[in-house]
Amino acid sequence: MSNDFEVTVPVRAPAAAAWALAGDPARVNEWFGPVVEVTIIGDERHAVMGNGAELVERLVDRDDVSHRYSYEVLSGIPGLTSHKATIRVDVDGDGCVVGWRQTATSNDPDYDIEGRLRAVMTRGLEQLRDQLETAQ
Secondary structure, eight states: OOSEEEEEEEESSOHHHHHHHHTOGGGGGGTOTTEEEEEEETTEEEEEETTSOEEEEEEEEEETTTTEEEEEEEESSTTEEEEEEEEEEEEETTEEEEEEEEEEEESSTTOOHHHHHHHHHHHHHHHHHHHHHHHO
16 A cells, blocks of 8 residues: 555546546535535635545646646645645546546655545545446
């Protein structure tokens, strides 16, 4: 396990459709189950989780042409000294591949963001895929 990893899922839907959903930071709660409410204030996303926790993230590095955006967690995940994630959608034939990369640092030498997040991220991307493919 590590503190720098990526999860990807192939999707049988056009990249533009995937980007319209995955690329909209205000819509993460529509496909990522742990997030129940999202508010965007300037360049910050406030994501309320099902357990009541709130993540505050700064939206950075958006590129609508390349279908990529990144965000940094400012608060809400204990033990982190830095965290950056990137959502991307790449064309793949008639469909696309959606990727979600996480990079983190911590003062705790045993911190393992992959161990904490890989399974839930995979389920989220699978839910995204299922929504997009059902809409086709």
